[in-house]
Amino acid sequence: xxxxxxxxxxxxxxxxxxxxxxxxxxxxxxxxxxxxxxxxxxxxxxxxxxxxxxxxxxxxxxxxxxxxxxxxxxxxxxxxxxxxxxxxxxxxxxxxxxxxxxxxxxxxxxxxxxxxxxxxxxxxxxxxxxxxxxxxxxxxxxxxxxxxxxxxxxxxxxxxxxxxxxxxxxxxxxxxxxxxxxxxxxxxxxxxxxxxxxxxxxxxxxxxxxxxxxxxxxxxxxxxxxxxxxxxxxxxxxxxxxxxxxxxxxxxxxxxxxxxxxxxxxxxxxxxxxxxxxxxxxxxxxxxxxxxxxxxxxxxxxxxxxxxxxxxxxxxxxxxxxxxxxxxxxxxxxxxxxxxxxxxxxxxxxxxxxxxxxxxxxxxxxxxxxxxxxxxxxxxxxxxxxxxxxxxxxxxxxxxxxxxxxxxxxxxxxxxxxxxxxxxxxxxxxxxxxxxxxxxxxxxxxxxxxxxxxxxxxxxxxxxxxxxxxxxxxxxxxxxxxxxx
Amino acid sequence: xxxxxxxxxxxxxxxxxxxxxxxxxxxxxxxxxxxxxxxxxxxxxxxxxxxxxxxxxxxxxxxxxxxxxxxxxxxxxxxxxxxxxxxxxxxxxxxxxxxxxxxxxxxxxxxxxxxxxxxxxxxxxxxxxxxxxxxxxxxxxxxxxxxxxxxxxxxxxxxxxxxxxxxxxxxxxxxxxxxxxxxxxxxxxxxxxxxxxxxxxxxxxxxxxxxxxxxxxxxxxxxxxxxxxxxxxxxxxxxxxxxxxxxxxxxxxxxxxxxxxxxxxxxxxxxxxxxxxxxxxxxxxxxxxxxxxxxxxxxxxxxxxxxxxxxxxxxxxxxxxxxxxxxxxxxxxxxxxxxxxxxxxxxxxxxxxxxxxxxxxxxxxxxxxxxxxxxxxxxxxxxxxxxxxxxxxxxxxxxxxxxxxxxxxxxxxxxxxxxxxxxxxxxxxxxxxxxxxxxxxxxxxxxxxxxx
Numbered sequence: 001x002x003x004x005x006x007x008x009x010x011x012x013x014x015x016x017x018x019x020x021x022x023x024x025x026x027x028x029x030x031x032x033x034x035x036x037x038x039x040x041x042x043x044x045x046x047x048x049x050x051x052x053x054x055x056x057x058x059x060x061x062x063x064x065x066x067x068x069x070x071x072x073x074x075x076x077x078x079x080x081x082x083x084x085x086x087x088x089x090x091x092x093x094x095x096x097x098x099x100x101x102x103x104x105x106x107x108x109x110x111x112x113x114x115x116x117x118x119x120x121x122x123x124x125x126x127x128x129x130x131x132x133x134x135x136x137x138x139x140x141x142x143x144x145x146x147x148x149x150x151x152x153x154x155x156x157x158x159x160x161x162x163x164x165x166x167x168x169x170x171x172x173x174x175x176x177x178x179x180x181x182x183x184x185x186x187x188x189x190x191x192x193x194x195x196x197x198x199x200x201x202x203x204x205x206x207x208x209x210x211x212x213x214x215x216x217x218x219x220x221x222x223x224x225x226x227x228x229x230x231x232x233x234x235x236x237x238x239x240x241x242x243x244x245x246x247x248x249x250x251x252x253x254x255x256x257x258x259x260x261x262x263x264x265x266x267x268x269x270x271x272x273x274x275x276x277x278x279x280x281x282x283x284x285x286x287x288x289x290x291x292x293x294x295x296x297x298x299x300x301x302x303x304x305x306x307x308x309x310x311x312x313x314x315x316x317x318x319x320x321x322x323x324x325x326x327x328x329x330x331x332x333x334x335x336x337x338x339x340x341x342x343x344x345x346x347x348x349x350x351x352x353x354x355x356x357x358x359x360x361x362x363x364x365x366x367x368x369x370x371x372x373x374x375x376x377x378x379x380x381x382x383x384x385x386x387x388x389x390x391x392x393x394x395x396x397x398x399x400x401x402x403x404x405x406x407x408x409x410x411x412x413x414x415x416x417x418x419x420x421x422x423x424x425x426x427x428x429x430x431x432x433x434x435x436x437x438x439x440x441x442x443x444x445x446x447x448x449x450x451x452x453x454x455x456x457x458x459x460x461x462x463x464x465x466x467x468x469x470x471x472x473x474x475x476x477x478x479x480x481x482x483x484x485x
Numbered sequence: 486x487x488x489x490x491x492x493x494x495x496x497x498x499x500x501x502x503x504x505x506x507x508x509x510x511x512x513x514x515x516x517x518x519x520x521x522x523x524x525x526x527x528x529x530x531x532x533x534x535x536x537x538x539x540x541x542x543x544x545x546x547x548x549x550x551x552x553x554x555x556x557x558x559x560x561x562x563x564x565x566x567x568x569x570x571x572x573x574x575x576x577x578x579x580x581x582x583x584x585x586x587x588x589x590x591x592x593x594x595x596x597x598x599x600x601x602x603x604x605x606x607x608x609x610x611x612x613x614x615x616x617x618x619x620x621x622x623x624x625x626x627x628x629x630x631x632x633x634x635x636x637x638x639x640x641x642x643x644x645x646x647x648x649x650x651x652x653x654x655x656x657x658x659x660x661x662x663x664x665x666x667x668x669x670x671x672x673x674x675x676x677x678x679x680x681x682x683x684x685x686x687x688x689x690x691x692x693x694x695x696x697x698x699x700x701x702x703x704x705x706x707x708x709x710x711x712x713x714x715x716x717x718x719x720x721x722x723x724x725x726x727x728x729x730x731x732x733x734x735x736x737x738x739x740x741x742x743x744x745x746x747x748x749x750x751x752x753x754x755x756x757x758x759x760x761x762x763x764x765x766x767x768x769x770x771x772x773x774x775x776x777x778x779x780x781x782x783x784x785x786x787x788x789x790x791x792x793x794x795x796x797x798x799x800x801x802x803x804x805x806x807x808x809x810x811x812x813x814x815x816x817x818x819x820x821x822x823x824x825x826x827x828x829x830x831x832x833x834x835x836x837x838x839x840x841x842x843x844x845x846x847x848x849x850x851x852x853x854x855x856x857x858x859x860x861x862x863x864x865x866x867x868x869x870x871x872x873x874x875x876x877x878x879x880x881x882x883x884x885x886x887x888x889x890x891x892x893x894x895x896x897x898x899x900x901x902x903x904x905x906x907x908x909x910x911x912x913x914x915x916x917x918x919x920x921x922x923x924x925x926x927x928x929x930x931x932x933x934x935x936x937x
Contacts, residue, residue, distance in 0.1 A: 033820055036741075039583045040820025044575050045560035049543075061613075062539040066562045079540055086613035087528075087535040090621040121582040128584075141742045144820070180742035185861045265531045267635035268667040268676075269914065271854070271871075274936070355541040392857040394890075396869045401890060401935035403867050405859055425859070427890070427933060458637050459527055459539070481932050482859045482867060482892050 001026070004073050005157035008052045011077035013159060017054035017084065019097070020077070021158040023311060024050045025354035030116060033146040034127040036135065040144075042120070049354035052080040058094030059087035064355040097334040098345050100314055102161035107308035109298070111169050111202030115149035118203045123147055126211060127175070133215035134177045139223035142178040143215075146195060147171075147206065148452070154311075162313040170304065170464065171205045172198030172452055177219040181226045186422065188222035188407050190214045192243045193390050198450030198464060200302040221408055221420075228420035231409060233480035237381060238426055239473045241388035242441075244406055245367070246449035246467035252430040253285075253292055254365040254465065256399035257321055257329070258456075259336035269458050271397025274430070275327065277340055283327040286434030289370055292322040294331055296347060296363035301448040303466020305363035307350075312358055314347035321365065325435070333360050352461035359457050364448065366468030370440025374471055377439055379415040385479060386410045386417065387424045392482075395430075403427035405482050425482035433474060441470035495522040495544060497656045500646040503546060503564055508650055510566075511573045513550035513580070515592045517649040517779075519816065521545045525641030525661075528616040533624040533634050538613060549817055550576035551592070554585040556818045586818065588801040593779045595652045599766060601774050604642065608660035608684040611640040619664075623693040627668060630697050636666035640684055645773070653779045659771060663912065664689045667872060668696040672937065673706060673885055675699025676852050676872035678721065680912045682771055699851055699873035703885025708934055709876055711889055715847030715903070716929035717840045717877065720911035720921050722853045726895055727828070728916020729858060729866055734763070734787050735813075736802040737822025745864045745896060746793050755791040755899040758833070762786050763797060763813070763825030769910040769920045770827045777816030785811050787825065791900075799823040832922035833905030840904050840925040842880045848889070848931065849875040849882060856915045864895040868915075869935065889931035901927040 005022040012020035026048045033040040049066035050073060061084025065076040115123075127145035134143035150170040157163045174196015176189045191197045191209055199205050240248065256273040260266055275283070286292075293300075296307055296316035307316055312334055319329040330336075332346040351358040378386075387406040395402040409424030410417045448468040455462050495503075500520040507518040522544050529537035547560040550573065557579030561572040616638040627634035642660040647653065662684035667676045675696040679687050718726070730745070738744035746754075764784040765772050774782055778800060785795050798806065799814025802822045813823040841849060848870075856868035869888055876883045904925035911921050 035820040038586060038588070038820075040818065042557040042579050042583055042818055043559065044557075044579060045547075046572075047560075047562050049562065059535065060538060062537070064539075064541040066542070066544055083526075083538045083540060083613045086617040087538040089614070089617040090530065090533075090535040090624055092532070092534045119582065120579055124583055178741075178743060180747060180862075183862055185743055263532070264633065264635060264669070265536055267531055267633075267669060267674075268529075268637060268665055355543060357537055357539050392859050392867065394855040394857045394867045394869065396888060396890075396935045396937075397854055397871050398935075398937060400937070401869070401888075401933065403890060403892075403933075423860070429936065458529055459525065459541075459639075478933075482865070484892065484930075484932060 001155050004050050004068060005155060007070060007073045008050060008077040009157060009159050011074045012052060012054045012081055015078050015081035017056045017081050019055040019159055021053050021312060022050060023154055023156055023351065023354055025152060025154045027353060028151045030149045032123055032127065034131050035144045036142060037128065037131055039124055047353060050076060051354045052077045053357065054080045054084050055095050056081045056084035057088035059084050059091045060095055061087055062357045095335060096338045098337040098342060100334060100345065103309065103313060104163045106165040108167040109169060109200045109302060109306065113203035115171050115203040116151065130175045130211040130215040133212055134175065134219040137216060137219035137223060139179050139181065140177050140219050141180045145175045147173040156309065156311065156313050158313055164309045164313055166308055168200060168307065169202055170198060171201050171203060172196055172450060173206045173209060173211060175211050175215060177222040179222045179226065184226055186222050186225040188218040189389055190218045192449060193407065195452055198304055198452040200304060200306045224420055225408060225422045228422040231421050231424040231480045233484055235476050236479045237384035237473065237475050238477045238479065239381065239384055239386045239471055242445065242447045242469045242471050243449050244387055244390050245469035245472050247390045247393055248404065249365055249367055249467050249469060250451055250465060251393055251395045252399060252402055253321065254362040257331050258360045259330040259332045260360045262330065263336055263339060270456050274398045274400050279327055281326065281328055284325055284435065285322045285327040285431055286325045287437045288325045289440055290322050290325050290434055290437055291368040292365065294319045294321050294348065294363050294365050300364050301468065303364035303448045304450040304452060304464030305466040310347045310349045311351050312349045314345045317347045319346045331360050331362065336360065350463060352463055356461045361463045362465040364466030364468060367440065369443040369446040369470045372439050372441045374441050374445050377441060377471065377473060378412060378417060381412050381473065382414060384412040385421055385424060386412055400429055402430065403482060423483055426477050426479045427481050428477055436475045436477065437472055438475055439473040446470040495644065497644050497646060497658060500644055504646050504648040507546065507548055507569050507573060508648060510570045511550060513552055513577050515551040515650050517549040517592060519547040519645065519647050521643060521645035523641065523643035525639065526613065527637055527639040528613065528620055529637050530620045530624060531635040533627050535617060535620055546572060548572050548576045550580050552577055552580040554589055555580040555583050556586060556589055557583060558818065590800050592649045592651045593653050595654065596779055596781055598655060598774045598781050601766060603659040603682040603771055605660045605683040608640050608662045608682060609642045611684055619689045623666060623689055626690065626693050626697065632697055632700055633669040634666060634693065638689060639663045647779055655775045655779055657773045662687055664692055666693045666696045668693065668700040670700050670704060673700050673703040674872045678912045680918060703873045703875060706885040706887045709886045711931045711934050713928045713930055715844050716926045717837060717844065717847060717849045718926065719837060719923045720909050721913045722850045723921045723924050724911040724919050725853045725856055725913035725915040726866060727921060728919065730895060731828060732824050734796050735822050735824045736796045736798040736806050736808065739796060740802065740806060743861060745862050750793050752793065753791045754793060754896055755788060756902050757791050758902055758905055759788055759791050759899050760831040761788045762829050763827050764829045765827040767829050767920055770829065772827055776812045776814045778814045780810055780812040780814060782812035785825065797823050797825045826917060829920040830908055830922055832908030835904040835906050837906060837923050841877050841882060844877045845879060847877040849877050859892060865892055866895060867892045887937055888935050890933040891930060892932045893930045898926055898929065903927050
């Protein structure tokens, strides 16, 4: 692994690059899924290759290859320089990077049990156990389970002398019960929808989730949804469960603070952001109790956005994004930090694999816990809907207007959780929504959720992000519009 | 200096040699190997300059091994003997440690495939300079119009080979090119996009001109009350909505009762003017003429004059549902079965201009965005309009309006189509490419409005 970066950087410099960085990545992945008592997918993959990014003639070029021979790596580096020189044809000004020290380091995230050393039959048995428990509930038409493990070993090197070796181990699992009855399909997931919970941990994460122990509960809830009351339409107080709040943070805080979006670099595909640079340290993003950070450091927790160095060699940092309600920070790269006059990158650049260009991605975008005990929050709420587990999500291309629906809801009346509500949905404008937050639960109810499927960029890259959240209350929110006639 | 081209590095012959080596290394009961080679390049521009410019070359070797009625898959991108032996052993080891699969059928023997030709030398030979020159012209157009351009221009090609230990051999090669452009003004934007296996079929300046016009026409957008409107959707917007139906036509989705066609097959649930097929052989379509199991793909009539007529089936699903396989199965093992990937809608003879002229009050859309499913059985989708949304009054475009959120059942939408235009190969962002017409739809439900 060591020889290829040096070879690529040397070639790039010889061809005229003023800067070069290289990522060699060796990625191993195991994927298991079950459906209705049978194994669905059972697959392993490995992928090893090199990506070379250069600046030549003041413009960017990137090339990648899996031909890891001296000739293959040299050809790849030469291609990156040739592409940069082609980019310079449409150049307005030279690329400028915020300064950064060089680092020589090695890092691995801590984990207890290597998931690739756990026998695959044990992993299948666990999923089939949960599957059996879900199907034992009358009315369940599809029971599904999945597990995913990823080991990413990467070596970053730059023409300024950095050489950083990192190994990350990610694990995740989840189960889903689906029920069709009449003219309705209902679904319940545990511990979260769209793949469950994922963290920078080993198999100990899977064992801590108790998939089998929660299977019957979610299956029963799924069937019960068919006879639950429809979510009403109107203005209501809502309480969001922590995983739904995590996705709300992802969509309405995490994406709009990406500085490449703000600066128009994603205008054609992912869109831009309402958070123009004049709003930094001026916009009241949320109520006074809303404090949000972008924290890639291990001390924040083993999230999917945790690392020691980002993919352009910048150390992990914690950036205050919202401070007592005030908008105070962006997610930045060396190039975008320089563009807005910041002294240093926020260290948020990552790539999906060796064949993808590193770009700004969310790290762990988390809301600080508040002071409310969950039971006290419910008792303090007179008339509201409690919504849990995301079912659908959508937001406009500047991240103003959103609509979310969740798998399940409950009516709260007079401080008590009452009847079940089906098809809950809510919508609003980002800043109005966060300014309506009047209660956040405490650290005991805070979870660092993993979103393994965040898409961005062209060619599109899928990245894991982390979101720490606790249940929270929001006032005067529009509910039920998704099913309005 | 010789500029890098986007032609795949390995030829079909070389991929076949890798497949032969894999099959030789395997002692599984049955073995399937898929080998693919791709070279792709993408030039990305924003703020009237190129800000990302990338190229990649990749090889993938995917091995499916069957041991005593169990099947698993392992994938690598390394071609040395030790790595190929390891990937085979990895698939075998995974298969040995799972329960038997009662639905697993013997692998297919040699099949006959219809020839399709979708590899164009002009696309394969496109260079970064070719793309940069086109982008530079588009950026200059933007500057001249006091607009800002953002977008992509990509080109690439791939070869793939599928072989198994029963003698099946299939191969396919294809090139692809795509240009997408957004033109921005202070408070408006316009968008256009096209893709084709043949780069010569794409005219970046014509697309940029269309996007530029939309940005200019939608300046100073006003806020209009949400509600039910006649909606005029160009092919890209139609594509991104109807694309959500593709898995509903899978036999497995109906078997699992999670298709919106569950209990509705043979019934007229869409309008008389809706007919569609899955047809990989259509001249505007792309894709392999064989499925993930090596079955030849068939043209399947899915909806005839509003009646859901047929589904698509993998071999295992066909056996369960007492139907014939249609060549739409995914690579095994998987839990999803199959899906039609080459939808073709029958079109009509109306132009978008005629749709506007005949509309008393309605909304003309450019593009839809962030579409997600709200209700899987009624097929209610939510999403936003984007990059040029217009109010139509008394048969004329009355100006740009702020973007709407919609919550709309696709089934209901396809029952309310008042006019259809000519079907074209459309490119959106939420769905793979299909052949769809523009549509004029009555009573489209726009539920809320955003700030821009």
